[in-house]
Amino acid sequence: MRGWWRVIAGLVLPVACGGCGRPRTELCPRCREELAGPGPRRVRPLPEPAGLPAVHAAAPYADAVRSVLLTHKERGALSLAGPLGSALAGAVEAAAGRWDVSETGPLLLVPVPSSRRSVRARGHDPTRRIALAAAGRLRRRGRAARVVPVLRQRRNVADQSGLGARGRFANLAGALEVVSGGARLMEGGRVVLVDDLMTTGASLTEAARALSAVHLPFIPGQGGATAENGGVESGFVRPMAAVVACSPSSFDPNRN
Secondary structure, X not given: OHHHHHHHHHHHOOOEOOXXXXXXXXXXXXXXXXXXXXXXXXXXXXXXXXXXXXXXXXXXXXXXHHHHHHHHHHOOOHHHHHHHHHHHHHHHHHHHOOOOHHHHOOEEEEEOOOOXXXXXXXXXXXXXXXXXXXXXXXXXXXXXXXXOOOEEEOOOOOOHHHOXXXXXXXXXXXXXXXXXXXXXXXXXXXXEEEEEEEOOOHHHHHHHHHHHOOOOXXXXXXXXXOOOOOOEEOOEEOOEEXXXXXXXXXXXXXXX
């Protein structure tokens, strides 16, 4: 119910840019351009955790991009899911590379789940909403894509915002699992983990571990599944990952 009130409020209350606060616009051209970023790129946090899948991001997490993500997530500006989903769609395409639907099936976007507590507090699940918007944008571009929310938290976790890198990994270790029947939903497609933001890589690393526990089938010719990035293990393939934003340092071309 809380999410519906936010949608209604967004229709009747004055609108301001989610990036800079400029009045009478949901997202001004300048902030929209900043959200598009320099183009989706392969990114790596420092240090890069073992088990982190290959990650592509749309934009550095700074300035307007940071404001837009926080306005959507914490302030309930649900209409921003559209432009955020568009940015994520570009990162998903970059992560998946070139693919033939007839051989590898559709893109299957698996959102990193939010805790039940945070969803209740916010009144919505921001990552899932952005993932749905991204899948819709991909389909409008002629790409077969759908969201498969097969991950869930198997135990309570602490709020990540107050934790350092080591604490984040300890907090999330073993916290996620694939729902019953989830493995079947991921058959016949190319799995891409998606999230709104990557900081240390702890969430994506744990999500990849949970997916690997159900042994995603190896798809011949799947781009990005190489020994160099830890893609292939015992005949099975790890998912790739895409995020809207990550730390500016993760875009460092010397490490990417």
